[in-house]
Amino acid sequence: MKYAFISDIHGNANALDAVLDDINKQRVDKIIVLGDIAYRGPEPKRSIELIKSLNTTVVKGNADEWVVRGVRQGEVPDQALELMNLEREWIVNRIDQVDIDFLAGLPTEAIIEVDGVTMQAFHATPTSLFDVVLPDATEDKLETKLFCEKDAHLYLYGHIHKAYTRVVNGKTVVNLGSVGLPFDGVTKASYAIVEVSGGTISTSHRRVAYDYNKTIRQYEDSHYPNTQMMKKIIETGSI
Incomplete structure (x- = not known):
């Protein structure tokens, strides 16, 4: 079985178009989506529609939760809270209640078992939509944060927008990077392929x-509320 794992589209439907086209060329058996579909991009509605059209497993990200109920104090720096809720309002005004209900109803993890291999996939960690586990995290932190809920062979997540792979005590960790907003200095959409045979x-x-x-453009x-910052991220692949 050949899987494509994608996440962190963030309303960048142009990047998602390119990724889905590339996935089609890879002859993938199934696509798994690990959240953050619409928030912070210029095409939230089309991004959601593209993901829905896949008829596949989708898990919730922190930005999906924000679209549903807003950004709360303590989840972001205080100085960013008002602007980020303005961005959320802009997004909500461009999607439908059925889209919000879709995001609200997403599960927080996916367990895939194939050919004796168990994969656990989630947005940030198995127990949080918001925790940050960076590529240079200690092995102890990876074990505590990512391996805590399920004894799997492979753990996959998004959230940090930085693609990497590590092996810790016989378990493989893969971060997908980001389809729509990479933070690792590469101005190209990122996703991961896993093949089990x-x-x-x-x-x-x-x-x-x-x-x-x-x-x-x-x-x-569209007069997005935070255009200058988003332009910088898109142009440089970094924050």
Whole structure:
């Protein structure tokens, strides 16, 4: 079985188009989506519609939760709270209640078992939509934060927008990076492929070029509330 894991689209439907086209060329058996679909991008509605059209497993991210109920104090720096809720309001005004209900009803993890291999997939950690586990986290932190709920062979997550793979005490950790807003300095959409055959696991990352200037123009033309910061992230692949 060959799986594509994608996450952190953040309303960048142009990047998602490119990734889905690339996935189609890889002859993947199934796509798994690990959250953050609409918030902070110029095409929230189309991003949700594209994900729904896959008819596949989708788990909830922190930004999906924010679309549903707003950004709360303590979840972001105090100085960013008002602006981030303005962004949330902009998003909500461009989607429907059925879209909000879809995001609200998403599960927080997916367990995949195939050919004797168990994979656990979630947005940030198995117990939180918000915890941050960076690529240089200690092995102890990886074990405490990521391995705490399920004894799996492979753990996959998004949230930090930085693609990496590590092996810790015989368990493989894969961060998918981000489809719509990479933070690792590469201005290309990121996703991961996992192939399982006869108990053998193969993992890889793919970086997909897309017309990010089109996305920037969409931010500008739609008068997005935080256009300058989002343009910088899109142009540089970093925050």
